[in-house]
Amino acid sequence: MEARVPLIDDGQVPPLLARHFEGGDPGVIVRALASVPELAEVAIPFIGTVLGPGSLPAVPKEVAVLRTSALLDCRYCIDSRTVAATEMGLDRALVQAALATPAGERLPGLDDAMAAVVAWIDAVAVGTGPVPDRTFAAVAAVLAAHQIVELTVVVGTTVLLNRFCTSLALPTSAETRAALAQQGFSS
Amino acid sequence: MTTVSVAAAIREGRLEGRLWLYSTYACNLACTYCLTESAPGVPRRALGADRMVDLAHQAAGLGFTELGVTGGEPFLDPSLPQVLARLGEVLPTLVLTNATLFTPGRVAALRPLADLPVKVQVSLDSSFPDRNDHARGPGNFRKVVDAIPRLVALGIGVRVATTLDGEDDPDDQARLCELHRSLGVGDEDHVVRPVVARGRAGARGRGIRAGTSELPPELTVTIDGAFWSPFGPTVTDGVLATDLLVTRTIDPLCIPAEALVRLIEARPAGSDARTGIR
Numbered sequence: 001m002e003a004r005v006p007l008i009d010d011g012q013v014p015p016l017l018a019r020h021f022e023g024g025d026p027g028v029i030v031r032a033l034a035s036v037p038e039l040a041e042v043a044i045p046f047i048g049t050v051l052g053p054g055s056l057p058a059v060p061k062e063v064a065v066l067r068t069s070a071l072l073d074c075r076y077c078i079d080s081r082t083v084a085a086t087e088m089g090l091d092r093a094l095v096q097a098a099l100a101t102p103a104g105e106r107l108p109g110l111d112d113a114m115a116a117v118v119a120w121i122d123a124v125a126v127g128t129g130p131v132p133d134r135t136f137a138a139v140a141a142v143l144a145a146h147q148i149v150e151l152t153v154v155v156g157t158t159v160l161l162n163r164f165c166t167s168l169a170l171p172t173s174a175e176t177r178a179a180l181a182q183q184g185f186s187s
Numbered sequence: 188m189t190t191v192s193v194a195a196a197i198r199e200g201r202l203e204g205r206l207w208l209y210s211t212y213a214c215n216l217a218c219t220y221c222l223t224e225s226a227p228g229v230p231r232r233a234l235g236a237d238r239m240v241d242l243a244h245q246a247a248g249l250g251f252t253e254l255g256v257t258g259g260e261p262f263l264d265p266s267l268p269q270v271l272a273r274l275g276e277v278l279p280t281l282v283l284t285n286a287t288l289f290t291p292g293r294v295a296a297l298r299p300l301a302d303l304p305v306k307v308q309v310s311l312d313s314s315f316p317d318r319n320d321h322a323r324g325p326g327n328f329r330k331v332v333d334a335i336p337r338l339v340a341l342g343i344g345v346r347v348a349t350t351l352d353g354e355d356d357p358d359d360q361a362r363l364c365e366l367h368r369s370l371g372v373g374d375e376d377h378v379v380r381p382v383v384a385r386g387r388a389g390a391r392g393r394g395i396r397a398g399t400s401e402l403p404p405e406l407t408v409t410i411d412g413a414f415w416s417p418f419g420p421t422v423t424d425g426v427l428a429t430d431l432l433v434t435r436t437i438d439p440l441c442i443p444a445e446a447l448v449r450l451i452e453a454r455p456a457g458s459d460a461r462t463g464i465r
Contacts (some may be wrong), residue, residue, distance in 0.1 A: 006426075008429055011430065012428060012429045013430060014429050014430065014432040014433070015415060015430075015431070015432075015433065015450050016433065016434075016446060016449075016450060034429070035429065035435075036435045037429075037432060037433065037434055037435070037446075038433075038434040038435065038436055038442060038443075038446060039435075041446075
C-alpha cells in the first residue's frame, strides 16, 4: 500500500528541515510531516522529546507506546515499536500480551504496579470522558505526579502518531519487516 | 523572533526587500523553460486580489520595501490593473508579464499606473523573432515589440527581461539592446538571466542549478506556500518542488518572513555568495 500523501525524498527537503535528514533516513513520519515545514520543524523535536529518554523508566514508556499502538490498531506503529521494544530487551511475553490483550483487560503476567500503569494507558488511549478515580489512584500509587504527566503525554502523542500513520497509510519499511521476521513476529 | 528582525535583515541587506506574489499559475503561453509548467488550461490557483493587497500591507509593516507580482501570466486576470494600483499605493511594485494580452482596452486600463510606482517587466529573449518565438510561442515577438512602446507612451515604467537558454550570442544581445532602446527602454531597465534547471527546463536537462546557495533569499508567496525565491515554487511533471519551500503558511506573513530570516541567520559565514540569478 502506498502512502496517501507525498513522502518528501532527499532531494526535496525544505530548508527548515535539512538537519533532520542529515543523519540518514529519518523515516516516513518525518518524510510525511516535511510537506508542512513550519509544523514539522516543531513536531519532530517534540515527538523526539516525548518518545525519548525522560523521567519515566524505559519499560513503562515503551509499553505505553506499544500498547497504545495496538489498541489503536496502527500497523506502521505496531511494526516499528515491536522491533524497538524487542531490541531494547522488553520481555517477549509482555510484548505479545501488550499486542493481543483487549482494552481494559489485565495483561497476563504483570505485577500490580505495572497493571496499574497499563490500566492508565488503556483508559487514556481509548477511553472517553473522565478517567475513573480508581484508575488514577492505582497509577498514583506507583508513579509520581510528574511521571503520570509524562506517561499521559506519551500516550496522547502516540495516539496522534497512530492516527497520523494509519489515516495517511504510511508504509512499514522493508528493514522493519525484515527485523520483525528475524524476531519471529509477522507484519 | 520579532518582526524587528525581518526589518533589520532587509535593512542590512541579508534579505531582499522585495516580496514576490505569485498571482496565478495559469498562463496563455507554454515557454520551454517555464519554472511552473504554466500553460493554457493549467488551473489558475490564484492568490486572489484581496489577499495580495492584504499581504502587501503586512509586508510594508514588516519592513519590506517593494513588491513583485509574477506567475503564470498575471494579466490573465482582467482586474489586475486595479489590483496593481492598490498594490502600488502600498509599496513600489514590479509586475512580470509576457505582454501578449495587451489589447487596446487593457492598455487603457493601465493608464492610472503611470502615476504610481508600478513598473512592468516584459519578457523578450532574442532580437530574432524566430529564436524568441521558439522558446515563447508563435507570434510572441511581434506582440511584445508592439506592446512595449504603447506602455512607454502611457508613461509606465517598463523593463525588459531576457532569459538566455544555452550559449550566449553576443551579436543577438547587442541587437536586442538596440531593439529595447528603440522601444523606449534604457539599458538600466534591461535584465538578463540564465535559464534555471527547474520546472520545464530542468525536465529537459537545461539550465543551471539554483538552490539556496545560488539564489538570493527573496520571500515568495504562492497559493501553495512561501518559498526562498521566485525560482522556488517550481513544478515538474505536475509535482510541486519543496526543496525551496519555507512554510505552507502565508498569512500572517510574519510566519514565513521570520522563518526565512532564521534560515538566513543559520547559514554558515560566507554562504551568501550569489550567482546573480534574478
